[in-house]
Amino acid sequence: MKRSITDLALFGGPSAFLHPLYVGKPTVGDRARFFARLDWALDNNWLTNGGPLARELEDRIADLAGVKHCIATCNATIALELVLRASGVTGQVIMPSLTFAATPHSASWLGLEPVFCDVDPETGSIDPDLAASLITPETGAIIGVHLWGRAAPVDALAKVAAEHDVKLFYDAAHALGCTAGGQPIGGFGAAEVFSFHATKTVMSFEGGAVVTDDSVLADRIRVMHNFGIERDKTISSIGTNGKMSEAAAAMGLTSLDAFPATRERNRANYSLYRAELHGIPGISLITFDENEENNYQYVIMQVDQALTGLSRDRLQEILRAEKVLAQPYFSPACHQLKPYRTDPPLRLPHTERLSGRVLALPTGPSVSFEDIRRVCSVIRLCASHGEQVNALWDRQGSVTA
Numbered sequence: 001m002k003r004s005i006t007d008l009a010l011f012g013g014p015s016a017f018l019h020p021l022y023v024g025k026p027t028v029g030d031r032a033r034f035f036a037r038l039d040w041a042l043d044n045n046w047l048t049n050g051g052p053l054a055r056e057l058e059d060r061i062a063d064l065a066g067v068k069h070c071i072a073t074c075n076a077t078i079a080l081e082l083v084l085r086a087s088g089v090t091g092q093v094i095m096p097s098l099t100f101a102a103t104p105h106s107a108s109w110l111g112l113e114p115v116f117c118d119v120d121p122e123t124g125s126i127d128p129d130l131a132a133s134l135i136t137p138e139t140g141a142i143i144g145v146h147l148w149g150r151a152a153p154v155d156a157l158a159k160v161a162a163e164h165d166v167k168l169f170y171d172a173a174h175a176l177g178c179t180a181g182g183q184p185i186g187g188f189g190a191a192e193v194f195s196f197h198a199t200k201t202v203m204s205f206e207g208g209a210v211v212t213d214d215s216v217l218a219d220r221i222r223v224m225h226n227f228g229i230e231r232d233k234t235i236s237s238i239g240t241n242g243k244m245s246e247a248a249a250a251m252g253l254t255s256l257d258a259f260p261a262t263r264e265r266n267r268a269n270y271s272l273y274r275a276e277l278h279g280i281p282g283i284s285l286i287t288f289d290e291n292e293e294n295n296y297q298y299v300i301m302q303v304d305q306a307l308t309g310l311s312r313d314r315l316q317e318i319l320r321a322e323k324v325l326a327q328p329y330f331s332p333a334c335h336q337l338k339p340y341r342t343d344p345p346l347r348l349p350h351t352e353r354l355s356g357r358v359l360a361l362p363t364g365p366s367v368s369f370e371d372i373r374r375v376c377s378v379i380r381l382c383a384s385h386g387e388q389v390n391a392l393w394d395r396q397g398s399v400t401a
């Protein structure tokens with residue numbers, strides 16, 4: 001344990017960890033089971049095009065999400081594009097800016113215009129009243145994001161969408177296995193999209209899924225994600241290739257097998273982070289509603305520079321030097337990214353404030369309780385000596401410059 005700030009790796013001390021701690025280390029599950037599934041696919045020469053493994057994954061995800069239909073895809077970004085295109089969305093799409101770039105990219109890629117909406121300062125979710133105020137005759141849809149696995153305000157958004165007759169979808173990339181009002185995420189809006197990217201809590205190397213209760217939309221997306229090939233093998237509309245391969249499905253199923261254990265572990269990690277960071281002025285964790293199911297995939301710390309004296313960026317640098325690879329999810333916010341910046345700049349005060357304070361901490365089954373104690377002791381040391389850290393940092397900076 002580090003006792004003084006001069007022990008910090010940034011100032012020449014040994015790093016707290018020999019091997020890096022990551023946010024989003026892949027949750028592989030039982031490797032033997034993965035290879036058995038892969039062997040089975042190879043033995044049977046069925047490698048893609050809606051094979052049995054992809055179908056099995058679809059059934060299990062539909063079950064978990066409590067919906068009728070699931071279409072497995074090559075990733076979540078393509079899945080979002082399929083949802084927007086198959087729904088005939090035109091014009092503007094209202095969405096939060098506090099999300100991964102894939103959310104606005106999916107709209108922009110189709111020639112639609114993302115319209116960024118500010119978030120609730122407490123929850124980080126799109127503010128339904130503000131979303132309503134952004135609706136114009138050009139608005140084609142609203143995309144809500146279940147940021148960090150915490151449900152967007154689904155009831156209020158449903159009301160806004162119904163009142164203004166605009167379509168509503170969700171980017172549920174973070175929210176597999178989570179609930180809103182006790183109902184599984186997956187069944188809200190006209191469709192929701194999960195991601196099984198390597199860094200997500202259930203992963204298939206690359207992968208995603210559309211879930212919906214709308215049979216017509218599901219059929220359209222199923223056709224569209226396979227070049228527009230209909231059941232009778234004719235091609236009567238433009239499609240793309242958004243299919244999930246059997247190799248990806250084999251990985252997805254194996255990672256999904258491990259999901260209950262992954263979630264338990266993440267919950268325990270989150271509880272320990274909460275306990276270890278408790279009472280440090282200026283440091284707080286984004287909490288989860290214990291009345292809901294959560295996957296605890298993201299442990300999000302907020303750094304209040306006014307109280308710690310230390311900026312989020314500096315704390316991230318300090319942790320990086322200790323080999324704790326915390327990630328500023330999501331900073332910069334999407335409206336601050338080059339493709340979406342405007343002149344004069346759009347101001348989203350709550351988004352910008354949160355975006356400047358958050359840091360995702362390493363969790364997942366590979367992060368031990370001892371690791372978490374060590375990470376938190378570094379955070380405690382720095383947050384309680386913010387001014388001294390800054391002074392030493394600035395002095396060192398001028399020496400090395």
Ligand SMILES: *Cc1c(COP(=O)(O)O)cnc(C)c1O
Nearest residue numbers: 075076077100102173195197208
């Ligand atoms: C990961 C992520 C995506 C993109 O998922 P891919 O499967 O990598 O395309 C979209 N939205 C959010 C919020 C994400 O975190």
